[in-house]
Every structure is written in C-alpha cells, then in structure tokens.
Amino acid sequence: MKVTISHIKADIGSLPGHSTVFKPVVDEVEGYVKEHGSSLLKSYYISHVGDDIQITMIHTRGTDDEEVHRLAWEAFKAGTVVAKKYGLYGAGQDLLKDSFSGNVKGMGPGVAEMEINARPSEPFIVFMMDKTEPGAFNLPIFRMFGDPFNTPGLVIDPNMHEGFIFEIWDIIEGKKIKLATPENTYDILGLIGSKSRYVIKRVYTKKTHEKLPDENVAVISTDKLSLIAGEYVGKDDPAGVVRIQSGLPAAGEVLEAFAHPYLVSGWMRGSFNGPLMPVGMKDAKMTRFDGPPRVVALGFVYKDGALSGPVDMFDDPAFDGARRTAVEIADYLRRMGPFEPHRLPEDDMEYTSLPRVLERHKSKFEPIEDTPKGKKVKVATTDVD
Numbered sequence: 016m017k018v019t020i021s022h023i024k025a026d027i028g029s030l031p032g033h034s035t036v037f038k039p040v041v042d043e044v045e046g047y048v049k050e051h052g053s054s055l056l057k058s059y060y061i062s063h064v065g066d067d068i069q070i071t072m073i074h075t076r077g078t079d080d081e082e083v084h085r086l087a088w089e090a091f092k093a094g095t096v097v098a099k100k101y102g103l104y105g106a107g108q109d110l111l112k113d114s115f116s117g118n119v120k121g122m123g124p125g126v127a128e129m130e131i132n133a134r135p136s137e138p139f140i141v142f143m144m145d146k147t148e149p150g151a152f153n154l155p156i157f158r159m160f161g162d163p164f165n166t167p168g169l170v171i172d173p174n175m176h177e178g179f180i181f182e183i184w185d186i187i188e189g190k191k192i193k194l195a196t197p198e199n200t201y202d203i204l205g206l207i208g209s210k211s212r213y214v215i216k217r218v219y220t221k222k223t224h225e226k227l228p229d230e231n232v233a234v235i236s237t238d239k240l241s242l243i244a245g246e247y248v249g250k251d252d253p254a255g256v257v258r259i260q261s262g263l264p265a266a267g268e269v270l271e272a273f274a275h276p277y278l279v280s281g282w283m284r285g286s287f288n289g290p291l292m293p294v295g296m297k298d299a300k301m302t303r304f305d306g307p308p309r310v311v312a313l314g315f316v317y318k319d320g321a322l323s324g325p326v327d328m329f330d331d332p333a334f335d336g337a338r339r340t341a342v343e344i345a346d347y348l349r350r351m352g353p354f355e356p357h358r359l360p361e362d363d364m365e366y367t368s369l370p371r372v373l374e375r376h377k378s379k380f381e382p383i384e385d386t387p388k389g390k391k392v393k394v395a396t397t398d399v400d
C-alpha cells in the first residue's frame with residue numbers, strides 16, 4: 016500500500032525570543048489540522064523543537080499535494096493569528112508570502128516528504144533540528160547509510176551489504192546528482208563535506224531503485240530561507256524522515272550517528288559554528304547563546320492508516336555523554352567571541368547586519384601602495400602514477 020509521509024515545519028512566533036513555541040499557538044495549529052484534515056489525512060502528529068512547530072502527516076495523496084500543503088499553510092496561518100494576539104516574537108516569521116499558491120515550497124515552511132510502499136511494519140524516525148541548516152544532516156545521514164564504523168549492518172547484514180544511493184543537491188546552482196556507496200564513497204564525501212552548498216536530499220536502496228526509482232528511505236528538508244527571501248529571515252532549521260530496520264539501518268544505528276555532537280552552522284544569529292546537541296522534547300528549547308543547536312528524534316510505527324508513537328528517542332541517559340560534550344564544546348567555542356572559526360566565514364553568515372555595519376566604513380578604505388592585490392593562488396595538483 017502506497018502512503019505519503021509529509022513533514023512540514025515553520026517558525027510562526029516564539030517565546031520569549033527564538034527560544035521555544037507557545038502552547039496556545041501549537042494548540043491552534045493542532046486544532047486546525049484536526050478540524051480541516053480529517054478527509055485528507057490518515058493520521059498526523061504535531062510537535063516542536065526550539066521555535067519551530069512541526070506537522071507530521073500521513074496520507075495517500077503523494078508528495079507535493081496541493082491540498083495537504085494548503086492544510087499545513089492554513090494551519091500555520093491560523094497559529095500566526097494567535098501568535099500575533101499574544102505579541103509573540105517573530106509572529107508569522109516563516110510565512111513569506113501573503114497567499115498560498117499550490118505548494119509551500121519556496122514560501123517559507125520547510126518540507127520533507129516521501130511516498131513509500133509501506134512494509135508490513137513501517138518503523139521510521141523523524142529528526143528535527145533548530146538553529147542550524149539542512150547541511151547539518153550530511154554527516155549523520157552519511158554515517159547512518161554509508162559508514163560501517165557507525166552502522167555495522169553495512170558489514171554484517173546481507174540486505175545492506177551492497178550499499179545505498181545518495182541524492183545530493185547543489186542548493187546554490189539548483190542541480191542534483193545520485194552517487195552510490197561504497198563505490199563513490201570518497202566522491203560523496205568530497206561533495207557533502209561542503210555542507211552549506213551540497214546537501215543530501217534523499218537516500219535510496221540499490222535493490223529497489225531500478226524497479227521503483229522514487230522509493231526512498233530517507234529525506235531531508237532543503238529549503239534555504241535566506242535564498243528564498245533574498246535577505247535573512249531566520250535559519251532554515253531542517254527536518255528529516257528516516258525509515259529504519261529490516262535491510263535499513265536499525266533504530267540504534269541511526270541514533271548512533273548523533274552520539275558525537277559534531278559542529279554545525281547556525282546558532283546565534285545564524286552566524287556561528289556550534290555543537291549539535293541531541294535532546295529529548297523536555298529540553299527542546301533554545302537558551303544559551305540562542306542554542307546550542309539541538310536535534311530531537313521521534314520514533315513512530317505506521318500501520319493501516321494509524322501512527323503508533325512517538326517515542327522520544329534522545330530522552331535517555333545514553334545520550335548524557337553527548338550532551339556533556341556539547342556543553343564542553345560550547346564553553347570552548349564561546350571564548351572566541353566574534354572570531355572565526357566560531358563565527359562563520361563572511362559568505363556563510365546568514366545575518367545581513369554585519370555587511371550593513373561595515374558599509375559605513377567602505378568609502379574610508381585607502382589603497383595600500385606597492386602591494387599586489389590579494390588573489391587566491393590555486394595549489395598545483397600532481398598526477399599520481
């Protein structure tokens with residue numbers, strides 16, 4: 016049976032500032048989905064991380080469905096009315112267009128969707144991050160599906176041994192490529208290491224790809240709010256859906272990819288590197304330096320139209336060590352104040368105020384006599400026999 020998992024998220028106002036959502040707003044969004052979604056959806060779940068409200072929907076209408084996207088858009092609109100009533104900070108921030116036009120893509124909300132042939136038991140995990148960008152998923156998704164040191168199933172399980180296919184998007188040029196592990200491992204890493212440009216969009220199994228080219232096992236939202244809006248309107252905090260078990264990475268293998276809090280871009284003013292801290296829902300709010308960036312994992316099982324769960328997977332002492340390390344990394348980095356590499360390089364800062372601040376001094380710069388203009392020198396490559 017074909018079903019679609021549509022995960023759509025947006026920041027429509029926060030309390031007190033970019034920290035967390037406000038219950039009456041979440042209730043309004045949930046109430047709207049409940050009232051207007053009954054004929055469209057088989058089931059849904061509303062959650063949140065940081066200042067983003069997250070709607071997970073199950074239906075049979077395929078990806079990019081106008082009515083499902085409209086439902087999410089209108090639910091966020093309804094929530095925005097409540098957010099405005101309470102004067103929440105940044106009310107309606109991610110709703111960049113005045114009216115809905117067929118699809119929420121390019122309108123502000125983030126979308127991760129997949130149409131699948133549901134297995135007799137269909138377990139999956141929804142990962143939701145705040146204060147970071149879609150490329151923050153590159154490392155953990157690669158570890159789940161491409162790194163045998165994270166996922167022993169790649170070595171041990173005959174159903175995983177042949178590897179996976181990664182669809183990688185160049186979000187600057189708007190191009191995509193499919194590359195497979197293990198044969199293209201180094202090329203994949205060569206691309207996705209540049210995580211502000213090349214982002215993993217989907218993962219496919221080799222076994223099904225030829226017969227069912229659209230059947231995918233992981234999908235990440237790749238919406239770039241800053242590129243959509245033309246200027247900074249908030250980080251494009253990403254979400255991802257990952258199917259698990261039975262020829263796919265086990266629940267514990269996908270969670271293991273977050274056991275080390277690696278650095279991601281975002282955090283304060285979308286302009287700093289910081290550790291990605293795995294947390295349970297009770298800690299899914301942003302505090303220190305508007306962060307640190309966090310990831311929540313909700314585990315579900317789908318069967319015959321119904322969703323069981325979720326299980327709050329990182330709400331567990333097994334991840335205490337990762338959280339402690341994240342705090343240590345935060346302590347270490349914060350001492351650098353506004354210096355790189357804690358602060359992002361100029362081109363990756365998504366905040367527009369620094370260029371405006373520096374603009375004031377632009378005309379005061381004087382040329383330095385007898386100094387050649389700085390040009391980046393390309394390092395010569397040597398052919399290896």
Ligand code: F6R
Pocket residue numbers: 032033146249250281282283284285304305
């Ligand atoms: C980063 C983020 C926050 C804000 C910061 C300043 O994604 O949302 O760190 O950038 O709180 O916010 P404004 O400029 O709205 O006062």
Ligand code: MG
Pocket residue numbers: 026029033066105249250
């Ligand atoms: Mg925000």
Ligand code: MG
Pocket residue numbers: 026065066067145146252
């Ligand atoms: Mg956010």
